[in-house]
Amino acid sequence: VVLQGLEVLEERGLTVRDDFEKIMPTVTVKVNVKNSDYKMVDKSVVFVSVDVSEIVKDGPNSVSVVPTFTNMVNVSLASVEPQAFNIIVDKILEKEVDVSLNLTGELNKDLVSVEPQYDKKVKIKGSSYYVERITDAIVDIDLSTLKDGDIISQNCRFTDSEGNAIKFKSSRITVDMDIQTKKEVSISAQNAVINADKVAKGYQFENVSTGKVFIAGHFA
DSSP states (O other): OEEEOHHHHHHTTEEESSOHHHHOOOOEEEEEEOGGGGGGOSGGGEEEEEEOTTOOSSEEEEEEOEEEEOSSSOEEEEEEESSEEEEEEEEEEEEEEEEEEEEESOOOTTEEOOSOBOOSEEEEEEEHHHHTTOOEEEEEEEGGGOOTTOOEEEEOEEEOTTOOEEOOOOOEEEEBOOOEEEEEEEEOOGGGOOOGGGOOTTOOOOOOOOEEEEEEEOOO
């Protein structure tokens, strides 16, 4: 069953609440056909649609099931079940919601990151039934999967004010944590000492201890 007229419906500020493919019923079409053409008839000769372009108000609306036929075989309509069914229509609502990160796992011990940079709000648009209840967009990031140079770009999930999941067309969020490789480097200050012969009277320069420093960057 194919949904038609959605663009016209949306021009009126209305939209079908749920994914049509998930709510559409199974439609049974019976046709009259000559016995000689019987073996040529299968579902490919029938096209079934519902048209929502005439809907002008939100709420439950009855839509007719309309079968049409290809010219592959000469058939005529005997019956169609169901002839109509209810479809729920909502007003279109648009708003911005807060974006937050859900960080799990631990970054590899050889990696470091900076404070994540990402858009703190995302704009959503769709059925008022869902949009009104959405308060947060959450990006799930498993730190243990990240590598040097990774920039996260993935779909978020939506929740209401109590943290309950709300199924809604997700938005792609980009998060840059500037993942860098950390490296331990030995340092020596011995050659950096100057004026060792000019220390205060009564003192003499003995030595300077060595140590280690951690550096971070993008390594091939």
